[in-house]
Amino acid sequence: MQQPLFYRSKINVHLWWLSxxxxxxxxxxxxxxxxxxxxxxxxxxxDAIQWGAxxxxxxxxxxxKRLFTALFFHFGFIHLALNMWAxxxxxxxxxxxxxxxxxxxxxxxxxxxxxxxxxVISIYNSHIAITTQQFSSNLLPHISAGASGSVMGLGGAxxxxxxxPQHASYPFVxxxxxxxxxxxxNLAIGIFTPNINNTAHMAGFAMGAxxxxxxxxxxxxxxxxxxxxxxxxxxxxLCFGLYFYCIQYSQTVIDLWQTLSKHALL
Numbered sequence: 001m002q003q004p005l006f007y008r009s010k011i012n013v014h015l016w017w018l019s020x021x022x023x024x025x026x027x028x029x030x031x032x033x034x035x036x037x038x039x040x041x042x043x044x045x046x047d048a049i050q051w052g053a054x055x056x057x058x059x060x061x062x063x064x065k066r067l068f069t070a071l072f073f074h075f076g077f078i079h080l081a082l083n084m085w086a087x088x089x090x091x092x093x094x095x096x097x098x099x100x101x102x103x104x105x106x107x108x109x110x111x112x113x114x115x116x117x118x119x120v121i122s123i124y125n126s127h128i129a130i131t132t133q134q135f136s137s138n139l140l141p142h143i144s145a146g147a148s149g150s151v152m153g154l155g156g157a158x159x160x161x162x163x164x165p166q167h168a169s170y171p172f173v174x175x176x177x178x179x180x181x182x183x184x185x186n187l188a189i190g191i192f193t194p195n196i197n198n199t200a201h202m203a204g205f206a207m208g209a210x211x212x213x214x215x216x217x218x219x220x221x222x223x224x225x226x227x228x229x230x231x232x233x234x235x236x237x238l239c240f241g242l243y244f245y246c247i248q249y250s251q252t253v254i255d256l257w258q259t260l261s262k263h264a265l266l
Contacts, residue, residue, distance in 0.1 A: 018100045019091030022107070023084050026147065029072050030080050041076040045143060048073060049264050053145035054115045056122040057257035058264055060250045064243070071111040073145040083147045086186065090154035093174075097161070102215060102228055103154075109235035110153020110207040114200030116242045118144050121199050123246065126253040141260060144197045148186075149204030155183050156208030164216055211235060 013020050034040050038047045049055060052069030059066040074080035095103040122141045129139035162174035187201060211231050219227040250257065 016092035016095040018103060019087060019095050022091070022147075023087055026072060026074070026080065026084060026087075030074060030077075033073070039076075041078075043073075043075055045264075048075070048143050048145060053143050054118065055143045055261075055264055056119045056141045056250070057261040059115075060119060060123075060246050061254070061257055061261055067112045067115045067243075068108070070115055070145040071108070071147050071150055074147075075145065079146055083151055086151040086155070086182075087147060089182070090151060090158060094154045094158055098157070098215065099224070102211075102231060105228075105231055105235055106153050106157050106208050106211050107150045109211070109239055110156075110204040111147060111150035111200075112239050113207040113235075113242065114149025114152070114197070114204040115144065116239065116246060117203035118197055118199045119246050120242070120249070123249050123253055126256055130253060130256055141257070144200065146197070146200075148197060149200035152183075152186060152201045152204035153208030153211075155179065155186065156205035157212040159183055159205075160209045160212045161216065164212075207235070207238065210238070 033043075033047075033051055038051065043051075049058070051073045052066055053073050054066045054070035074083065091103070091107075094106065098106065125139040126141060129135050158174060159176075159179040162176045162179050166174070183205070187198070211234065214231050214234050215227045218230045
C-alpha cells in the first residue's frame with residue numbers, strides 16, 4: 001500500500017510556525033502591494049522593479065539585495081497561491097525534521113541560489129546577443145521573482161532524504177512516490193506555463209539536495225550543531241562563490257546592462 005507523505009494528521013501550527021509565518025508574510029505583502037496599485041493578476045515590469053524583483057542589470061550592477069527581496073514578490077494571485085500551497089505542504093514537514101534553523105537555511109539559500117543561477121543564464125544570453133548583434137527579447141535579461149526556488153529547495157531536500165535510510169527520530173514517514181510526483185508536477189507546471197523560471201526551480205532543488213546530504217551525514221557522524229555549521233559553510237560558499245562569479249562575468253556585458261538598468265529606473 002502506498003505510504004502517505006507523512007503520518008501525522010493534526011494541524012499543529014506551533015510545530016511549524018516559521019513556515020506559517022513565511023506564508024503569512026507573503027500573503028500580507030501581496031495584499032499590501034495590491035492596495036498600493038499593483039495589478040492583482042499581471043503586475044507590470046515597473047511594479048516588479050519597485051517591489052524588489054530580481055532584474056540582473058540592477059541586481060548585479062547596483063542592488064544585490066534583490067536576490068533576497070525577490071523571494072517575497074509574486075506575479076499575481078495564481079503564482080502566489082501555487083507557491084504558498086507548496087510551502088505549506090513541504091514546509092510543515094521540513095521544519096519539523098530539520099529544525100527551524102536548518103529549515104530557514106535551506107529555504108533562503110535555495111531561493112538566493114536559484115536567483116543567482118538565473119542571473120548566470122541571463123549574462124550568458126546577453127553575451128550571445130552582443131556577440132551576434134541579435135537583440136531579441138529571449139536573449140535580453142528578464143525580470144524574475146517568487147518563492148519557487150525556495151520551495152523547490154525544500155522539496156528537493158525532502159526527496160533526497162526519502163531515499164536515505166530513515167532515522168527513528170524522524171517525526172514523519174516520507175513517501176518517495178508522493179514526493180517524486182509533487183516534484184514532477186512542479187517541474188511540469190514550470191515547463192508548460194509561460195514565463196516560469198525553471199532555472200530557479202532546478203537550482204533551488206539542487207541546493208536543497210546538497211544541504212540535505214551535508215545535514216544527514218554530518219549529523220550521523222558528529223552532531224546536530226556541527227551539521228548546522230557545515231550546512232551554513234556550504235551554503236555560504238556556494239551562494240557567495242556564484243555571486244562573485246556573476247559580478248566578474250557581468251563585466252562582459254556591462255555596457256548593455258548599464259543602458260538597461262537606467263531604463264528600468266526611469
